[in-house]
Amino acid sequence: MDLILKIWRQSNSESKGKMVKYNISDISPDMSFLEMMDVLNDQLIKKGDDPVAFDHDCREGICGMCSMFINGEAHGPDRLVTTCQLHMRKFQDGETITIEPFRANAFPVIKDLVVDRSAFDRVQQAGGFISVNTSGNTQDANSIPIEKNDADRAFDAAICIGCGACVASCKNASAMLFVSAKVSQYSLLPQGKIEATDRVRNMVKQMDQEGFGNCTNTGACEVECPKGISLENIARMNREYLSTLLKS
């Protein structure tokens, strides 16, 4: 395949960026998108140019590190995959592909396609945990049976990989899907209920402080989420948050 790539180049967080055009040829449809980027970078290095910086690590769709906005969609045109699992067979020979970083006020660009998502970490630090120490004397794992349905729904929320596609896809750059997934995981489990009130209040507060936008229920986040995290989680979090307000 021969392709034209239009890629966002920005040398660091201070400098101004711009789109730069590259031609690339002999791309196999069996390559992953990132392997195509490897080929491009190899060519750039050979020419003595600066390779395109992009985040990636596991390349099997689970670490959440890769983060490109491809042809106007987070993680590109395929559904339920991250960029590392997107394959070139999803594109046409001769196609022009636009590649940008995930854009949001809370995700400043570090270089080219690499953004700083540490805001997500700080939201988790505000309350995304159950306060239990490692003592070795925790009660037996089977002492509290959990209804399978609840356990499964908690799992479905817990598989969020924290990639930020939801924020990048949202016209308001809202992080509601991400935050609600964690809130939901714990609120569905008996272990997490004890701190539920503080958790949702603190996490929402931190989310707002980080500069994420508000949720207007467009549902774009759910469509672009590579793990299929459901909007139901947002509804659940709103419910939790409301009951927190009523209690206080």
Next chain:
Amino acid sequence: MSKMDSKTPKGPLKEKWTNHKSSINLVSPANKRLIDVIVVGTGLAGASASATLAELGYNVKSFCFQDSPRRAHSIAAQGGINAAKNYQGDGDSTYRLFYDTIKGGDYRSREENVYRLAEVSANIIDQCVAQGVPFARDYGGLLDNRSFGGVLVSRTFYAKGQTGQQLLLGAYSAMNRQIGRGKIKMYNRHEMMDLVLVDGRARGIIARNLVNGKLERHSAHAVVIASGGYGNVFFLSTNAMGSNVTAAWKIHKKGAHFANPCFTQIHPTCIPVSGDHQSKLTLMSESLRNDGRIWVPKNIEDVKAIREGKLSPAEIEEENRDYYLERRYPAFGNLVPRDVASRAAKERCDAGYGVNKTGEAVYLDFSSAIERYGKEEAHVKGLNEEDKVLIKKLGQQIIKSKYGNLFQMYEKIVDQNPYETPMMIYPAVHYTMGGVWVDYNLMTSIPGCYAIGEANFSDHGANRLGASALMQGLADGYFVLPYTIGDYLSGDIRTGKISTDTPEFVLAEEAVRVRLAKFIYNKGEHSVDYYHKKLGKIMWNKCGMSRNEKDLKEAISEIKSLRKNFYESVKVPGRVDEFNEELAKAVRVADFLELGELFAKDALERTESCGGHFREESQTLEGEALRDDDFFNFVSSWKYNGEPSEAILRKEMLYYEEIEVKTRSYK
């Protein structure tokens, strides 16, 4: 040749850990506040250790090269975590888990470490459930289990095919709690460049901030290396792109011994290589072998027809299929340990029975399981058990609920639907049992420097059983290191803050600065990946699934000359003081180019076959691995001495008191 002292406590095996915990020195809560600990790496071992050390009151500084601690490669572990809970009532016990692990490791691990691992395994599950890890449950609300290779019980706890993710996010949440409390200071996008020794003790590290390229000095009273394994020395592996040996190798060069470097796990069920562009390999969890049957065609004509696209696997009749694992190992069948399954696949492919274009793939087939589950489901629901379409649909639903994400991953990569056609799989490098040598307290041969998780060598011998890596990572981090480190730190309560202005720190930083500048000013012609791929080819062809003296000797000299060429001709663009992925890669590959040589040396010296280490010169008439307990019943512990392959061998003899050492048989 001096011997290594593992500092194993005295007394009966079953009481060692309990007695040891009661007799080692403690640090009072008030004094813990005065003590700093550095943890490098935030996978299961590093994250759990950081969290627990902070809970205990130490000031922890944690480092990861990724943009968040949650991205460490433990996240990608799929199948599960073992624990001797015996919830299934199938005769499991601490002893049995201990026994299986020693046997699975082909009698090359330390008995007392493995027993401790089995002992604390049950606590891990309790701890994780308390943290909100959503393990799979049955309809009664209790935890579900499945089986993994090399065992005859169901002791593996799981969360679909994302167990590693859920456990890591649990440990990450425990870390977040401590970061929020200010007890852990987290350094994302930082890479450890070297260890700093003061008076022979580990007192800090030099780290590079990967965002702005600046070097930083960090001091502590102890340094814990939890940087994972070195499978990426093969370039293609199931490890993440960034997984590297640098932290472990740097401490080796500063005096920490490196043990059993040639013990590598080649995992039998990975998606085969599709072409030269490939950057990494993807694992298909071992849990699939619970329900998948592995086969190749019996007749070579069928193999040819398949490769030419004239025949589909589903068209081959049952009697014309060779379920070679079930044939060779009737007792364990498809659930033999990984090393055995990998070699058996290689044997069939080498004989010409590989089923893809490259001739390096075998089938993993779910059709019998789909039919079995479908019939069961139809029976339960009172539906027509003769309706083939219905049975298939019901069976596929069950398979989807068990392995949905793995099947989806396969389909996205290979572009074939594994519910309809068998998966194609081939062995790939997955895990390294070898690593930094540690004593019973998990301390390396450098005082105050510890190694935990995959980075150390201690528990898996020559082959690791499935679902045991997660168990070991969390055991080390939650339940072992936080207590054993106190014994050492109790001597440091009056030391006070360690200054980073001492000559030791200044010199270490300067050495790193010089090394980095060399890469940038080299102006060579080949990219870092060019060298990494070449190294990978040497490792795979000459130190891979099957090894011999001639190849290993060649590997040593080829790696030496490749390394020389690397320093002469590598091209690293950009500057030191900026975000520079190529520079970060160059540093890592430079260390792989040294480790690879020691790896080959270790494999050359160990002329027996054991576990994942198969020497062609040492096999039975049936082609099974032949161990040599008279000469090789030891841990090879290497002390750095200039050139990697000139390292000095120190043996730690292995003693088995509880277990009778036998020839491993899964027949």
